[in-house]
Amino acid sequence: MRPVPRIDYLLASDEALIAQSEVDRYRASGPGGQHRNKTESAVRLRHKASGTSAIGEDSRSQAENKLHAVRRLRAAIALGVREPVALDGWAPSPRLAVLVAGGTAPLGARTRLTGDYWAAIAELLDLLVAGELEIAATAQRLGITTGALSKLLLHDDQVARTVNDLRRARNLRPLR
Numbered sequence: 001m002r003p004v005p006r007i008d009y010l011l012a013s014d015e016a017l018i019a020q021s022e023v024d025r026y027r028a029s030g031p032g033g034q035h036r037n038k039t040e041s042a043v044r045l046r047h048k049a050s051g052t053s054a055i056g057e058d059s060r061s062q063a064e065n066k067l068h069a070v071r072r073l074r075a076a077i078a079l080g081v082r083e084p085v086a087l088d089g090w091a092p093s094p095r096l097a098v099l100v101a102g103g104t105a106p107l108g109a110r111t112r113l114t115g116d117y118w119a120a121i122a123e124l125l126d127l128l129v130a131g132e133l134e135i136a137a138t139a140q141r142l143g144i145t146t147g148a149l150s151k152l153l154l155h156d157d158q159v160a161r162t163v164n165d166l167r168r169a170r171n172l173r174p175l176r
Contacts, residue, residue, distance in 0.1 A: 004049060005083070006050070006077060006078075006081050006083055006122060007119050007122075009047065009049065009050065009074075009077050010074060010077060010078055010115045010118050010119040010122060011115040011116070011119055012115070014067065014070045014071075017045075017047070017070050017073060017074065018045065018066065018070055020047060020048060020049060021045040021046055021047045021048060021073065022045070022046040022048060023043065023044070023045055023066075024043070024044040024045075024046070025040040025041075025042065025043055025044075025062065026040055026042050026044065027039070027040050027041075027042065028041065028042035028057035039060070039062070040062070041057070041059065041060050041061060041062045041065055042055065042056065042057035042062075042065055043055065043056045043057070043062060043065040043066045043068075043069045044069065045066075045069045045070060045073045047073055047077060050077050050080075050081050052073060052076045052077050052080055052081065053073070053076070054069050054070075054072035054073035054075075054076050055069055055072070056068030056069030056070075056072065071113055074115060074118050075118055075158060077118070077122075078118035078119070078121050078122040078125075079121070079122075079125070079158060079159065079162045080162075081122070082125065082126055082129055083122075083126050084126070084130070085126045085127055085129075085130035086130075087130055087131065087141070090127070090141065092123070092127075092142065093119075093120070093123055095116055095119055095120045095123070096120045096123045096124060096127075096142075098120070099117070099120040099121075099124070099152070100124075100142050100143075100144055100148075100152070103148060103151070103152065104151055104152055104155040107155055107156070112156060121156075121159055124152070124153075125159075125162065125163070125166075127141065127142075128153075128163065128166075129166065132170070133163075133166055133167050133170055133172055135149055135150060135153075135175070150175055153175060154175055154176075160175065163175060
């Protein structure tokens with residue numbers, strides 16, 4: 001049986017992604033007043049296929065926490081699960097092409113909640129890893145400047161942290 005491509009997880013609806021996960025409900029600790037520990041409102045999702053997990057414990061509402069957790073799970077899968085890229089004859093998917101062509105201007109908080117955004121980011125990170133984290137070579141493959149690629153990789157704190165962690169692991173200078 002062939003493994004399911006990561007993109008199927010990233011583009012799945014929130015309900016489908018939750019259905020693919022183990023759901024734990026628990027009482028969150030920390031600040032929040034006297035009502036915080038009275039209900040099991042915190043949610044942890046463990047995606048069975050990828051082994052990735054995420055939590056939501058921002059709210060006193062279990063439904064809101066489940067929504068936070070599924071969004072974080074989608075981001076965690078995109079940032080943490082790599083797929084190999086064959087650089088010979090590689091061409092960006094339409095999703096990645098739109099992300100690259102748009103630059104960082106349209107990347108507001110709402111855009112970063114979508115599966116399309118995270119699928120494009122995952123593909124970009126796969127390409128970067130396949131190119132041994134070389135910004136210039138990756139930018140050339142994408143047809144953009146190194147500055148534009150750096151700006152795209154640094155626009156989101158989670159993406160920037162992931163890229164810099166990967167670069168540090170290979171003794172490369174972090175992006176700033």
